[in-house]
Amino acid sequence: MKKAFEKYRLEPDQKVQLNDWDTLETSAWDGGKKDAKLHLLELNTQLEKLQELLYAERKQRILIVLQAMDTGGKDGVIRSVFKGVNPSGVRVASFKVPSALELDHDYLWRIHKQAPAKGEIVIFNRSHYEDVLVVRVHELVSEKVWKKRFDHINAFEKMLHDEGTVILKFFLHISKEEQKIRLQERIDNPEKQWKFSSGDLKERGLWDKYRDAYEDVLEKTSTKSAPWYIVPADRNWYRNLIISTVIIETLESLNMKYPAAEAGIEKVVID
Amino acid sequence: MKKAFEKYRLEPDQKVQLNDWDTLETSAWDGGKKDAKLHLLELNTQLEKLQELLYAERKQRILIVLQAMDTGGKDGVIRSVFKGVNPSGVRVASFKVPSALELDHDYLWRIHKQAPAKGEIVIFNRSHYEDVLVVRVHELVSEKVWKKRFDHINAFEKMLHDEGTVILKFFLHISKEEQKIRLQERIDNPEKQWKFSSGDLKERGLWDKYRDAYEDVLEKTSTKSAPWYIVPADRNWYRNLIISTVIIETLESLNMKYPAAEAGIEKVVID
Numbered sequence: 001m002k003k004a005f006e007k008y009r010l011e012p013d014q015k016v017q018l019n020d021w022d023t024l025e026t027s028a029w030d031g032g033k034k035d036a037k038l039h040l041l042e043l044n045t046q047l048e049k050l051q052e053l054l055y056a057e058r059k060q061r062i063l064i065v066l067q068a069m070d071t072g073g074k075d076g077v078i079r080s081v082f083k084g085v086n087p088s089g090v091r092v093a094s095f096k097v098p099s100a101l102e103l104d105h106d107y108l109w110r111i112h113k114q115a116p117a118k119g120e121i122v123i124f125n126r127s128h129y130e131d132v133l134v135v136r137v138h139e140l141v142s143e144k145v146w147k148k149r150f151d152h153i154n155a156f157e158k159m160l161h162d163e164g165t166v167i168l169k170f171f172l173h174i175s176k177e178e179q180k181i182r183l184q185e186r187i188d189n190p191e192k193q194w195k196f197s198s199g200d201l202k203e204r205g206l207w208d209k210y211r212d213a214y215e216d217v218l219e220k221t222s223t224k225s226a227p228w229y230i231v232p233a234d235r236n237w238y239r240n241l242i243i244s245t246v247i248i249e250t251l252e253s254l255n256m257k258y259p260a261a262e263a264g265i266e267k268v269v270i271d
Numbered sequence: 272m273k274k275a276f277e278k279y280r281l282e283p284d285q286k287v288q289l290n291d292w293d294t295l296e297t298s299a300w301d302g303g304k305k306d307a308k309l310h311l312l313e314l315n316t317q318l319e320k321l322q323e324l325l326y327a328e329r330k331q332r333i334l335i336v337l338q339a340m341d342t343g344g345k346d347g348v349i350r351s352v353f354k355g356v357n358p359s360g361v362r363v364a365s366f367k368v369p370s371a372l373e374l375d376h377d378y379l380w381r382i383h384k385q386a387p388a389k390g391e392i393v394i395f396n397r398s399h400y401e402d403v404l405v406v407r408v409h410e411l412v413s414e415k416v417w418k419k420r421f422d423h424i425n426a427f428e429k430m431l432h433d434e435g436t437v438i439l440k441f442f443l444h445i446s447k448e449e450q451k452i453r454l455q456e457r458i459d460n461p462e463k464q465w466k467f468s469s470g471d472l473k474e475r476g477l478w479d480k481y482r483d484a485y486e487d488v489l490e491k492t493s494t495k496s497a498p499w500y501i502v503p504a505d506r507n508w509y510r511n512l513i514i515s516t517v518i519i520e521t522l523e524s525l526n527m528k529y530p531a532a533e534a535g536i537e538k539v540v541i542d
Contacts, residue, residue, distance in 0.1 A: 061376075104388035105332075106434035112383040117375035148433045155426030162419045163377035 004028035008229045010222035023175040023234040036237045043244040050251040055089035058119035061165040065124045068172035071182035081244045094125040107131040137209045150220040161225035172233035275299035279500045281493035294446040294505040307508045314515040321522040326360035329390035332436040336395045339443035342453035352515045365396040378402040408480045421491040432496035443504035
């Protein structure tokens with residue numbers, strides 16, 4: 001079953017029409033939602049153990065990039081997929097509107113600072129991809145400038161990869177109808193109202209432009225070193241299952257080992 | 272006279288045999304050492320003004336990379352060429368042996384953090400080039416790893432350039448004989464003894480390996496976006512003259528302007 005999720009991984013240069021990618025489908029999971037949620041708890045435990053091993057071995061660096069339209073579920077993924085992991089070795093870097101100091105530097109400056117260290121998993125909640133998404137849609141820089149950034153980004157991620165960082169990138173793919181439901185929920189539910197801003201409606205009005213920009217990103221920046229996964233994300237449980245499984249399979253493929261014990265440890269007696 | 276220094280700039284892919292580059296020559300300066308030193312004082316004043324303009328305009332970022340064999344004169348350049356500039360807008364980033372935290376990240380992590388902001392001149396005293404120089408000579412990483420770094424570095428500098436950073440790279444080229452004199456001076460002069468360590472002699476023993484590594488660096492990483500200059504550096508005064516002039520000409524070519532005054536400033540009366 002597991003490897004079924006590989007179909008969501010984009011090959012380099014693969015053409016992408018997001019409308020052809022079903023946001024509701026759950027074809028790689030035989031059971032229902034309830035089974036999936038139970039299975040996710042098992043995956044949480046697996047991830048917890050793998051993360052501890054990663055931290056102990058201190059050889060690999062893991063970078064996970066989450067991108068989505070508003071309400072796509074980035075926060076939900078972080079909460080659900082990483083439930084139970086030790087925060088000492090897992091760090092979330094959220095990239096909001098850049099500060100004045102950040103804007104004074106090149107756009108990768110604030111990103112690179114947050115790159116993972118050995119033994120660390122870093123989750124990018126939004127990322128350098130905003131510099132070819134929101135920046136493009138709102139025309140914050142000229143086309144001449146943002147067009148060059150696809151090459152920069154591929155080179156940056158290639159360098160991270162060559163130097164020993166494993167990179168996984170997930171685009172949480174929701175439908176415009178699902179976004180409507182989720183925004184309405186934010187308006188209606190007093191505990192979610194803090195998440196809503198009228199700016200979200202303006203962004204929703206730019207849906208098609210964002211979709212076009214995302215298609216460009218997905219086509220141009222899915223590489224062997226740093227592949228994109230298009231995750232059907234209208235159903236949270238399925239989305240979580242895919243992402244959790246892909247991360248776990250990737251960590252398992254690294255053949256990590258606990259560092260060797262100090263020589264003679266078996267003879268040590270604690271007074 | 273000024274443009275005469277352009278001959279020290281390497282074209283992309285230009286082959287380099289450092290033994291063919293005279294370390295003693297002073298052919299682009301008609302006068303003697305005394306005239307040169309007086310002229311440098313004028314250049315200091317020019318640079319001071321241009322740097323103030325750069326700082327006020329706050330549009331451009333300037334990155335100056337200094338590399339050399341030991342005793343090549345990097346510290347001397349910083350002291351002499353930047354004499355009088357306002358430290359608010361000029362920053363020296365010295366890259367020594369990496370810390371444990373730095374080693375836990377990719378090699379460009381600590382470098383990128385120090386990249387200049389708008390309005391700033393940053394001088395790299397050593398740089399990411401050490402990761403294909405000392406690291407190569409001492410085999411701190413495998414050839415497979417360091418060979419990929421030339422591409423990373425070119426892509427990194429291209430990105431900085433595309434995003435508005437002007438990059439100038441100077442290799443201070445001294446002869447092995449001149450290094451002998453300078454090391455001896457460090458041993459004999461009590462005020463310079465702090466600069467000497469017996470490790471310097473080991474490095475001197477690796478002169479040919481460093482030269483080969485530098486030739487590779489100079490051939491592979493001199494680009495339109497970020498050219499290398501090979502500076503004859505046995506004579507400090509000539510070395511300073513070249514570097515100061517190249518920096519000043521570069522700053523002048525940017526056509527910087529003071530920001531416009533606030534509207535109505537001419538009617539403001541201070542009580």
